[in-house]
Amino acid sequence: MNSVVNSGAVQSSEVLPLVIGNQPVTVSEWRKVYDPATAELIGLAPISTRVNLDDAVASARAAFQTWSKTSDEERRDACRRMAGVLNDNAAELAELLSREQGKPIAGMNAGFELGGCAAWMGFTADLEMPVKVLQDDDAARVEQHRIPIGVVGSITPWNWPLLIATWHIAPAIRAGNTVVIKPSPHTTLSTLRMVELLAAQLPEGVLNVVSDGEDIGPAMVEHEGIDKIAFTGSTQTGKAIMAAAAPTLKKLTLELGGNDAGIVLPDADPQAIAEGLFWGAFINNGQTCAALKRLYVHDDIYDAVCDALVTVSQNVPMGPGLEEGNLLGPVQNQAQHDVVTRLADAAKQEGARILTGGQAHDLGGLFYPITLIADAHENMACVTQEQFGPLLPIIRYSDVDDAVRQANALDTDLAASVWSTDPAKARGVAERLVAGTVYINKHGEVAPHIPFGGARWSSLGVGFGQEGLEEFTNIKIYNIAK
Secondary structure: OOOEEEHHHOOHHHEOOEEEOOEEEOOOEEEEEEOOOOOOEEEEEEOOOHHHHHHHHHHHHHHHHHHOOOOHHHHHHHHHHHHHHHHHOHHHHHHHHHHHHOOOOOOOOHHHHHHHHHHHHHHHHOOOOOOEEEEEOOOEEEEEEEEEOOEEEEEOOOOOHHHHHHHHHHHHHHOOOEEEEEOOOOOHHHHHHHHHHHHOOOOOOOEEEOOOOOOHHHHHHHOOOOOEEEEEOOHHHHHHHHHHHHHHOOEEEEEOOOOEEEEEOOOOOHHHHHHHHHHHHHHHHHOOOOOEEEEEEEHHHHHHHHHHHHHHHOOOOEOOOOOOOOOEOOOOOHHHHHHHHHHHHHHHHOOOEEEEOOOOOOOOOOOOOOEEEEEEOOOOHHHHOOOOOOEEEEEEEOOHHHHHHHHOOOOEEOEEEEEOOOHHHHHHHHOOOOOOEEEEOOOOOOOOOOOEOOEEOOEEOOEOHHHHHHOOEEEEEEEEEO
């Protein structure tokens, strides 16, 4: 089936427009969008052109001239209004998100994501950007100011599309920048609708959205009218962005891949930690950068932890997102489903023991069952490659030093975790792990007041909190002789 249709085959009620300069902009071609759970056609996503991108950048640049000069309180109020709109329209956006992305409404899924959008937007409104006085004596007064950068290009992924869009939009606008955002082609509709609602709370051109088409993502990175790129996605794409941004020396914030390790120490209680381990690995069906993706368990409690995880997995309902009671949905797209299938098949061929799952789900659509892979080892593909889906390899160890070595062996170090009944012992292991965040007796929690970023190949810069806001500013010094 051809996934692209032209204007002659489209009724206006079936599509969402681009938003450029606070005006709806229609296009000549659309891409069909299907529910990954049911394969039902749910809408048509516009395909942008370079002209659309140039118009959006021009709109944002024009708006920057006035928005960058607004008062701190005006920007705070704008973020508060956007938080209110997100709250008021949460049900509509959550349903569209569920149908497009696949995640259920209930649990830590679509409704949870919309709640996070409003919370982050509201929290960012209240962040301060005070002037720092670096010197004030008989010789000089030196002040450090945080000023906006310019036009921010936001490129977002398909796993938490609205939340991650908010993570880019909120600090950019709070700091006085303007924004051109491009969502993933897999989750275009929900972002278009959210931006349509948010842009109405802002002056013309402060927030604009384009969609995929004509290599729009690479064109944004190379565009001379865009001053900063905020990107969340794979390490491979992050490296390409960094290279392509070099000729224009763009500012970059890159939140990239994470093949996160968890180490269970021998004194841990398997029953007490099973629920935390499970959701640390399988929130959003494992389609989360900071999800637990490699689990190292001491030999003394290895079988008990495996059994406890199987028990938890058997009690978590999976199915279409709009059906009440489901807590896990499908893999979002066919390409990622293929990755999950390939890694599970390879694990079986490499001698692993499949505790549960391991083959395509009979639910149809793009469902794949929770797959727990026992007797995994450090050279297996499911360990060395980020699965980004409902797979968890469980690696047996007998020496903590070796577990730490294996955990640190890869370059994608977004987060890690240590599980133990002894906080001091867990802290000692945590201090030896290479990661942007190390959790103890939990995994994957993020919050708007806690800076978040990875080590090595997992990020450039950080998000959230004061430090995340400052990523969207330049420093300007006033050095005044007395």
